Amino acid sequence: MRHGMNRYIVAVTGASGVEYALRFLWHLSHCEGASDLIASPNFFRVAETELMLAGDNLLDLAAKKFGALGEAHQFAFCDYRNIGARAASGSASYRSMVVLPCSMKSLAAIAHGLSSNLIERAADVSLKERRPLILCPRETPLSAIHLQNMLTLTRAGATVMPLMPGYYHRPQNLVDLYDFMTDRIFQHMGFSERVVKPWS
Ligand SMILES: Cc1cc2nc3c(=O)[nH]c(=O)nc-3n(C[C@H](O)[C@H](O)[C@H](O)COP(=O)(O)O)c2cc1C
Structure with a gap:
Protein backbone atom coordinates (compact mmCIF):
# COMPACT_ATOMS: atom_id res chain seq x y z
CA MET A 1 0.00 0.00 0.00
CA ARG A 2 1.24 3.46 -0.94
CA HIS A 3 2.51 5.66 1.93
CA GLY A 4 -0.43 7.57 3.44
CA MET A 5 -3.05 5.29 1.96
CA ASN A 6 -4.03 4.14 5.43
CA ARG A 7 -4.20 7.65 6.87
CA GLU A 32 -6.26 -0.43 11.52
CA GLY A 33 -4.87 2.87 10.28
CA ALA A 34 -4.15 6.38 11.50
CA SER A 35 -6.14 9.61 11.58
CA ASP A 36 -5.48 13.28 12.09
CA LEU A 37 -8.28 14.66 14.29
CA ILE A 38 -9.36 18.28 13.95
CA ALA A 39 -12.06 19.74 16.18
CA SER A 40 -13.77 23.09 15.88
CA PRO A 41 -14.20 24.67 19.34
CA ASN A 42 -17.92 24.87 18.53
CA PHE A 43 -18.12 21.08 18.57
CA PHE A 44 -17.35 21.11 22.30
CA ARG A 45 -19.86 23.91 22.87
CA VAL A 46 -22.60 21.74 21.30
CA ALA A 47 -21.30 18.64 23.12
CA GLU A 48 -21.77 20.41 26.45
CA THR A 49 -25.40 21.05 25.60
CA GLU A 50 -26.15 17.63 24.14
CA LEU A 51 -24.15 15.34 26.42
CA MET A 52 -23.91 17.50 29.52
CA LEU A 53 -20.21 16.55 29.46
CA ALA A 54 -17.48 19.16 29.50
CA GLY A 55 -14.05 18.52 27.99
CA ASP A 56 -12.10 19.07 24.83
CA ASN A 57 -10.66 15.62 24.21
CA LEU A 58 -12.65 13.83 21.53
CA LEU A 59 -11.39 10.38 22.43
CA ASP A 60 -12.16 10.84 26.14
CA LEU A 61 -15.67 11.96 25.26
CA ALA A 62 -16.13 8.94 22.97
CA ALA A 63 -14.94 6.59 25.73
CA LYS A 64 -17.21 8.23 28.32
CA LYS A 65 -20.17 7.77 26.01
CA PHE A 66 -19.50 4.34 24.48
CA GLY A 67 -16.86 2.61 26.62
CA ALA A 68 -13.15 1.94 26.17
CA LEU A 69 -11.84 2.58 22.68
CA GLY A 70 -9.95 -0.01 20.65
CA GLU A 71 -6.21 0.15 20.10
CA ALA A 72 -5.97 -0.62 16.40
CA HIS A 73 -6.10 2.98 15.19
CA GLN A 74 -3.59 5.75 15.84
CA PHE A 75 -5.02 9.21 16.43
CA ALA A 76 -3.11 12.48 16.20
CA PHE A 77 -4.73 15.64 17.57
CA CYS A 78 -4.28 18.69 15.34
CA ASP A 79 -4.86 22.29 16.34
CA TYR A 80 -7.84 23.73 14.44
CA ARG A 81 -6.01 27.09 14.12
CA ASN A 82 -2.77 25.60 12.80
CA ILE A 83 -3.04 26.13 9.08
CA GLY A 84 0.57 24.94 8.84
CA ALA A 85 -0.28 21.39 9.97
CA ARG A 86 0.33 18.34 7.80
CA ALA A 87 -3.32 18.14 6.74
CA ALA A 88 -3.06 21.64 5.23
CA SER A 89 -0.62 20.51 2.56
CA GLY A 90 -1.42 18.82 -0.70
CA SER A 91 1.95 17.06 -0.53
CA ALA A 92 0.85 14.95 2.46
CA SER A 93 -0.95 11.72 1.60
CA TYR A 94 -4.34 10.80 3.00
CA ARG A 95 -6.86 8.30 1.81
CA SER A 96 -9.95 10.37 2.61
CA MET A 97 -11.45 13.01 4.89
CA VAL A 98 -14.76 13.24 6.73
CA VAL A 99 -16.41 16.23 8.43
CA LEU A 100 -18.89 14.79 10.94
CA PRO A 101 -21.05 16.57 11.90
CA CYS A 102 -20.65 19.39 9.39
CA SER A 103 -22.27 22.71 10.28
CA MET A 104 -23.84 24.86 7.59
CA LYS A 105 -21.15 27.42 8.35
CA SER A 106 -18.31 24.99 7.64
CA LEU A 107 -20.20 23.62 4.63
CA ALA A 108 -20.50 27.15 3.22
CA ALA A 109 -16.84 27.91 3.89
CA ILE A 110 -15.70 24.70 2.18
CA ALA A 111 -18.05 25.29 -0.77
CA HIS A 112 -16.44 28.69 -1.28
CA GLY A 113 -12.83 27.69 -0.66
CA LEU A 114 -12.32 30.00 2.33
CA SER A 115 -9.71 27.86 4.15
CA SER A 116 -9.79 30.07 7.26
CA ASN A 117 -9.01 27.23 9.69
CA LEU A 118 -7.43 23.77 9.44
CA ILE A 119 -10.75 21.99 8.80
CA GLU A 120 -11.65 24.26 5.91
CA ARG A 121 -8.11 24.17 4.53
CA ALA A 122 -7.83 20.36 4.74
CA ALA A 123 -11.20 20.03 2.99
CA ASP A 124 -10.10 22.48 0.30
CA VAL A 125 -6.91 20.48 -0.20
CA SER A 126 -8.89 17.22 -0.37
CA LEU A 127 -10.96 18.66 -3.21
CA LYS A 128 -8.01 20.03 -5.15
CA GLU A 129 -6.07 16.78 -4.73
CA ARG A 130 -9.18 14.82 -5.82
CA ARG A 131 -9.29 12.81 -2.61
CA PRO A 132 -12.61 11.54 -1.22
CA LEU A 133 -14.20 14.22 0.99
CA ILE A 134 -17.31 13.20 2.91
CA LEU A 135 -19.40 15.95 4.48
CA CYS A 136 -22.13 15.01 6.96
CA PRO A 137 -24.33 18.07 7.48
CA ARG A 138 -27.17 18.38 9.98
CA GLU A 139 -29.75 21.08 9.69
CA THR A 140 -33.46 21.29 9.03
CA PRO A 141 -35.16 22.75 7.13
CA LEU A 142 -32.64 23.65 4.45
CA SER A 143 -32.52 27.07 2.82
CA ALA A 144 -31.75 27.68 -0.84
CA ILE A 145 -28.27 28.78 0.30
CA HIS A 146 -27.65 25.44 2.09
CA LEU A 147 -28.91 23.47 -0.92
CA GLN A 148 -26.87 25.56 -3.35
CA ASN A 149 -23.72 24.99 -1.27
CA MET A 150 -24.37 21.24 -1.23
CA LEU A 151 -24.78 21.23 -5.00
CA THR A 152 -21.57 23.24 -5.42
CA LEU A 153 -19.71 20.75 -3.22
CA THR A 154 -21.15 17.72 -4.98
CA ARG A 155 -20.15 19.18 -8.34
CA ALA A 156 -16.65 19.84 -6.95
CA GLY A 157 -16.30 16.15 -6.09
CA ALA A 158 -17.35 15.97 -2.42
CA THR A 159 -19.86 13.43 -1.13
CA VAL A 160 -22.61 15.16 0.83
CA MET A 161 -23.95 12.57 3.23
CA PRO A 162 -26.50 14.18 5.57
CA LEU A 163 -27.06 12.62 8.97
CA MET A 164 -30.21 10.88 7.76
CA PRO A 165 -30.04 7.24 8.81
CA GLY A 166 -32.39 4.72 7.23
CA TYR A 167 -34.95 2.78 9.25
CA TYR A 168 -35.20 -0.40 7.20
CA HIS A 169 -32.71 -2.17 9.48
CA ARG A 170 -35.27 -1.70 12.31
CA PRO A 171 -33.18 0.32 14.77
CA GLN A 172 -33.91 -0.45 18.42
CA ASN A 173 -32.16 2.57 19.87
CA LEU A 174 -30.13 5.67 19.02
CA VAL A 175 -26.87 3.73 18.79
CA ASP A 176 -28.34 1.68 15.94
CA LEU A 177 -28.91 4.95 14.06
CA TYR A 178 -25.33 6.13 14.74
CA ASP A 179 -24.01 2.76 13.57
CA PHE A 180 -26.00 3.00 10.35
CA MET A 181 -24.32 6.32 9.53
CA THR A 182 -20.85 5.07 10.55
CA ASP A 183 -21.26 2.11 8.23
CA ARG A 184 -22.17 4.32 5.24
CA ILE A 185 -19.34 6.75 6.00
CA PHE A 186 -16.82 3.90 6.34
CA GLN A 187 -17.82 2.66 2.89
CA HIS A 188 -17.22 6.05 1.33
CA MET A 189 -13.93 6.58 3.19
CA GLY A 190 -12.52 3.33 1.85
CA PHE A 191 -12.78 1.01 4.88
CA SER A 192 -13.65 -2.61 4.26
CA GLU A 193 -14.95 -3.02 7.84
CA ARG A 194 -18.74 -3.15 8.14
CA VAL A 195 -20.61 -1.91 11.18
CA VAL A 196 -24.08 -3.08 10.20
CA LYS A 197 -25.07 -6.05 8.10
CA PRO A 198 -25.48 -5.04 4.45
CA TRP A 199 -28.99 -5.23 3.08
CA SER A 200 -29.67 -8.40 1.14
C1 LIG B 1 -26.47 23.78 20.71
C2 LIG B 1 -26.15 24.20 19.31
C3 LIG B 1 -26.58 23.43 18.26
C4 LIG B 1 -26.27 23.78 16.94
N1 LIG B 1 -26.72 22.97 15.92
C5 LIG B 1 -26.40 23.28 14.64
C6 LIG B 1 -26.81 22.40 13.59
O1 LIG B 1 -27.44 21.37 13.79
N2 LIG B 1 -26.42 22.71 12.33
C7 LIG B 1 -25.70 23.83 12.05
O2 LIG B 1 -25.39 24.05 10.87
N3 LIG B 1 -25.30 24.68 13.04
C8 LIG B 1 -25.63 24.43 14.32
N4 LIG B 1 -25.23 25.28 15.34
C9 LIG B 1 -24.55 26.55 14.98
C10 LIG B 1 -23.06 26.36 14.74
O3 LIG B 1 -22.41 25.86 15.88
C11 LIG B 1 -22.44 27.73 14.35
O4 LIG B 1 -22.94 28.11 13.07
C12 LIG B 1 -20.94 27.74 14.33
O5 LIG B 1 -20.50 29.00 13.85
C13 LIG B 1 -20.34 26.64 13.47
O6 LIG B 1 -18.95 26.83 13.39
P1 LIG B 1 -17.95 25.65 12.98
O7 LIG B 1 -18.50 25.03 11.74
O8 LIG B 1 -16.66 26.33 12.75
O9 LIG B 1 -17.90 24.70 14.13
C14 LIG B 1 -25.52 24.94 16.67
C15 LIG B 1 -25.07 25.72 17.75
C16 LIG B 1 -25.38 25.36 19.05
C17 LIG B 1 -24.87 26.20 20.18
Whole structure:
Protein backbone atom coordinates (compact mmCIF):
# COMPACT_ATOMS: atom_id res chain seq x y z
CA MET A 1 0.00 0.00 0.00
CA ARG A 2 1.24 3.46 -0.94
CA HIS A 3 2.51 5.66 1.93
CA GLY A 4 -0.43 7.57 3.44
CA MET A 5 -3.05 5.29 1.96
CA ASN A 6 -4.03 4.14 5.43
CA ARG A 7 -4.20 7.65 6.87
CA TYR A 8 -7.38 9.71 7.21
CA ILE A 9 -8.56 13.15 8.33
CA VAL A 10 -11.49 13.26 10.74
CA ALA A 11 -12.94 16.70 11.49
CA VAL A 12 -15.80 17.65 13.79
CA THR A 13 -17.69 20.97 13.78
CA GLY A 14 -20.42 22.67 15.78
CA ALA A 15 -23.55 21.08 14.33
CA SER A 16 -25.98 19.08 16.41
CA GLY A 17 -25.46 15.31 16.56
CA VAL A 18 -22.15 15.05 18.42
CA GLU A 19 -22.88 11.42 19.29
CA TYR A 20 -22.67 10.49 15.61
CA ALA A 21 -19.06 11.68 15.69
CA LEU A 22 -18.21 9.99 18.99
CA ARG A 23 -19.69 6.67 17.91
CA PHE A 24 -17.84 6.93 14.58
CA LEU A 25 -14.56 7.48 16.47
CA TRP A 26 -15.31 4.53 18.74
CA HIS A 27 -15.71 2.25 15.69
CA LEU A 28 -12.69 3.81 13.99
CA SER A 29 -10.53 2.99 17.01
CA HIS A 30 -11.09 -0.70 16.17
CA CYS A 31 -9.89 -0.34 12.56
CA GLU A 32 -6.26 -0.43 11.52
CA GLY A 33 -4.87 2.87 10.28
CA ALA A 34 -4.15 6.38 11.50
CA SER A 35 -6.14 9.61 11.58
CA ASP A 36 -5.48 13.28 12.09
CA LEU A 37 -8.28 14.66 14.29
CA ILE A 38 -9.36 18.28 13.95
CA ALA A 39 -12.06 19.74 16.18
CA SER A 40 -13.77 23.09 15.88
CA PRO A 41 -14.20 24.67 19.34
CA ASN A 42 -17.92 24.87 18.53
CA PHE A 43 -18.12 21.08 18.57
CA PHE A 44 -17.35 21.11 22.30
CA ARG A 45 -19.86 23.91 22.87
CA VAL A 46 -22.60 21.74 21.30
CA ALA A 47 -21.30 18.64 23.12
CA GLU A 48 -21.77 20.41 26.45
CA THR A 49 -25.40 21.05 25.60
CA GLU A 50 -26.15 17.63 24.14
CA LEU A 51 -24.15 15.34 26.42
CA MET A 52 -23.91 17.50 29.52
CA LEU A 53 -20.21 16.55 29.46
CA ALA A 54 -17.48 19.16 29.50
CA GLY A 55 -14.05 18.52 27.99
CA ASP A 56 -12.10 19.07 24.83
CA ASN A 57 -10.66 15.62 24.21
CA LEU A 58 -12.65 13.83 21.53
CA LEU A 59 -11.39 10.38 22.43
CA ASP A 60 -12.16 10.84 26.14
CA LEU A 61 -15.67 11.96 25.26
CA ALA A 62 -16.13 8.94 22.97
CA ALA A 63 -14.94 6.59 25.73
CA LYS A 64 -17.21 8.23 28.32
CA LYS A 65 -20.17 7.77 26.01
CA PHE A 66 -19.50 4.34 24.48
CA GLY A 67 -16.86 2.61 26.62
CA ALA A 68 -13.15 1.94 26.17
CA LEU A 69 -11.84 2.58 22.68
CA GLY A 70 -9.95 -0.01 20.65
CA GLU A 71 -6.21 0.15 20.10
CA ALA A 72 -5.97 -0.62 16.40
CA HIS A 73 -6.10 2.98 15.19
CA GLN A 74 -3.59 5.75 15.84
CA PHE A 75 -5.02 9.21 16.43
CA ALA A 76 -3.11 12.48 16.20
CA PHE A 77 -4.73 15.64 17.57
CA CYS A 78 -4.28 18.69 15.34
CA ASP A 79 -4.86 22.29 16.34
CA TYR A 80 -7.84 23.73 14.44
CA ARG A 81 -6.01 27.09 14.12
CA ASN A 82 -2.77 25.60 12.80
CA ILE A 83 -3.04 26.13 9.08
CA GLY A 84 0.57 24.94 8.84
CA ALA A 85 -0.28 21.39 9.97
CA ARG A 86 0.33 18.34 7.80
CA ALA A 87 -3.32 18.14 6.74
CA ALA A 88 -3.06 21.64 5.23
CA SER A 89 -0.62 20.51 2.56
CA GLY A 90 -1.42 18.82 -0.70
CA SER A 91 1.95 17.06 -0.53
CA ALA A 92 0.85 14.95 2.46
CA SER A 93 -0.95 11.72 1.60
CA TYR A 94 -4.34 10.80 3.00
CA ARG A 95 -6.86 8.30 1.81
CA SER A 96 -9.95 10.37 2.61
CA MET A 97 -11.45 13.01 4.89
CA VAL A 98 -14.76 13.24 6.73
CA VAL A 99 -16.41 16.23 8.43
CA LEU A 100 -18.89 14.79 10.94
CA PRO A 101 -21.05 16.57 11.90
CA CYS A 102 -20.65 19.39 9.39
CA SER A 103 -22.27 22.71 10.28
CA MET A 104 -23.84 24.86 7.59
CA LYS A 105 -21.15 27.42 8.35
CA SER A 106 -18.31 24.99 7.64
CA LEU A 107 -20.20 23.62 4.63
CA ALA A 108 -20.50 27.15 3.22
CA ALA A 109 -16.84 27.91 3.89
CA ILE A 110 -15.70 24.70 2.18
CA ALA A 111 -18.05 25.29 -0.77
CA HIS A 112 -16.44 28.69 -1.28
CA GLY A 113 -12.83 27.69 -0.66
CA LEU A 114 -12.32 30.00 2.33
CA SER A 115 -9.71 27.86 4.15
CA SER A 116 -9.79 30.07 7.26
CA ASN A 117 -9.01 27.23 9.69
CA LEU A 118 -7.43 23.77 9.44
CA ILE A 119 -10.75 21.99 8.80
CA GLU A 120 -11.65 24.26 5.91
CA ARG A 121 -8.11 24.17 4.53
CA ALA A 122 -7.83 20.36 4.74
CA ALA A 123 -11.20 20.03 2.99
CA ASP A 124 -10.10 22.48 0.30
CA VAL A 125 -6.91 20.48 -0.20
CA SER A 126 -8.89 17.22 -0.37
CA LEU A 127 -10.96 18.66 -3.21
CA LYS A 128 -8.01 20.03 -5.15
CA GLU A 129 -6.07 16.78 -4.73
CA ARG A 130 -9.18 14.82 -5.82
CA ARG A 131 -9.29 12.81 -2.61
CA PRO A 132 -12.61 11.54 -1.22
CA LEU A 133 -14.20 14.22 0.99
CA ILE A 134 -17.31 13.20 2.91
CA LEU A 135 -19.40 15.95 4.48
CA CYS A 136 -22.13 15.01 6.96
CA PRO A 137 -24.33 18.07 7.48
CA ARG A 138 -27.17 18.38 9.98
CA GLU A 139 -29.75 21.08 9.69
CA THR A 140 -33.46 21.29 9.03
CA PRO A 141 -35.16 22.75 7.13
CA LEU A 142 -32.64 23.65 4.45
CA SER A 143 -32.52 27.07 2.82
CA ALA A 144 -31.75 27.68 -0.84
CA ILE A 145 -28.27 28.78 0.30
CA HIS A 146 -27.65 25.44 2.09
CA LEU A 147 -28.91 23.47 -0.92
CA GLN A 148 -26.87 25.56 -3.35
CA ASN A 149 -23.72 24.99 -1.27
CA MET A 150 -24.37 21.24 -1.23
CA LEU A 151 -24.78 21.23 -5.00
CA THR A 152 -21.57 23.24 -5.42
CA LEU A 153 -19.71 20.75 -3.22
CA THR A 154 -21.15 17.72 -4.98
CA ARG A 155 -20.15 19.18 -8.34
CA ALA A 156 -16.65 19.84 -6.95
CA GLY A 157 -16.30 16.15 -6.09
CA ALA A 158 -17.35 15.97 -2.42
CA THR A 159 -19.86 13.43 -1.13
CA VAL A 160 -22.61 15.16 0.83
CA MET A 161 -23.95 12.57 3.23
CA PRO A 162 -26.50 14.18 5.57
CA LEU A 163 -27.06 12.62 8.97
CA MET A 164 -30.21 10.88 7.76
CA PRO A 165 -30.04 7.24 8.81
CA GLY A 166 -32.39 4.72 7.23
CA TYR A 167 -34.95 2.78 9.25
CA TYR A 168 -35.20 -0.40 7.20
CA HIS A 169 -32.71 -2.17 9.48
CA ARG A 170 -35.27 -1.70 12.31
CA PRO A 171 -33.18 0.32 14.77
CA GLN A 172 -33.91 -0.45 18.42
CA ASN A 173 -32.16 2.57 19.87
CA LEU A 174 -30.13 5.67 19.02
CA VAL A 175 -26.87 3.73 18.79
CA ASP A 176 -28.34 1.68 15.94
CA LEU A 177 -28.91 4.95 14.06
CA TYR A 178 -25.33 6.13 14.74
CA ASP A 179 -24.01 2.76 13.57
CA PHE A 180 -26.00 3.00 10.35
CA MET A 181 -24.32 6.32 9.53
CA THR A 182 -20.85 5.07 10.55
CA ASP A 183 -21.26 2.11 8.23
CA ARG A 184 -22.17 4.32 5.24
CA ILE A 185 -19.34 6.75 6.00
CA PHE A 186 -16.82 3.90 6.34
CA GLN A 187 -17.82 2.66 2.89
CA HIS A 188 -17.22 6.05 1.33
CA MET A 189 -13.93 6.58 3.19
CA GLY A 190 -12.52 3.33 1.85
CA PHE A 191 -12.78 1.01 4.88
CA SER A 192 -13.65 -2.61 4.26
CA GLU A 193 -14.95 -3.02 7.84
CA ARG A 194 -18.74 -3.15 8.14
CA VAL A 195 -20.61 -1.91 11.18
CA VAL A 196 -24.08 -3.08 10.20
CA LYS A 197 -25.07 -6.05 8.10
CA PRO A 198 -25.48 -5.04 4.45
CA TRP A 199 -28.99 -5.23 3.08
CA SER A 200 -29.67 -8.40 1.14
C1 LIG B 1 -26.47 23.78 20.71
C2 LIG B 1 -26.15 24.20 19.31
C3 LIG B 1 -26.58 23.43 18.26
C4 LIG B 1 -26.27 23.78 16.94
N1 LIG B 1 -26.72 22.97 15.92
C5 LIG B 1 -26.40 23.28 14.64
C6 LIG B 1 -26.81 22.40 13.59
O1 LIG B 1 -27.44 21.37 13.79
N2 LIG B 1 -26.42 22.71 12.33
C7 LIG B 1 -25.70 23.83 12.05
O2 LIG B 1 -25.39 24.05 10.87
N3 LIG B 1 -25.30 24.68 13.04
C8 LIG B 1 -25.63 24.43 14.32
N4 LIG B 1 -25.23 25.28 15.34
C9 LIG B 1 -24.55 26.55 14.98
C10 LIG B 1 -23.06 26.36 14.74
O3 LIG B 1 -22.41 25.86 15.88
C11 LIG B 1 -22.44 27.73 14.35
O4 LIG B 1 -22.94 28.11 13.07
C12 LIG B 1 -20.94 27.74 14.33
O5 LIG B 1 -20.50 29.00 13.85
C13 LIG B 1 -20.34 26.64 13.47
O6 LIG B 1 -18.95 26.83 13.39
P1 LIG B 1 -17.95 25.65 12.98
O7 LIG B 1 -18.50 25.03 11.74
O8 LIG B 1 -16.66 26.33 12.75
O9 LIG B 1 -17.90 24.70 14.13
C14 LIG B 1 -25.52 24.94 16.67
C15 LIG B 1 -25.07 25.72 17.75
C16 LIG B 1 -25.38 25.36 19.05
C17 LIG B 1 -24.87 26.20 20.18
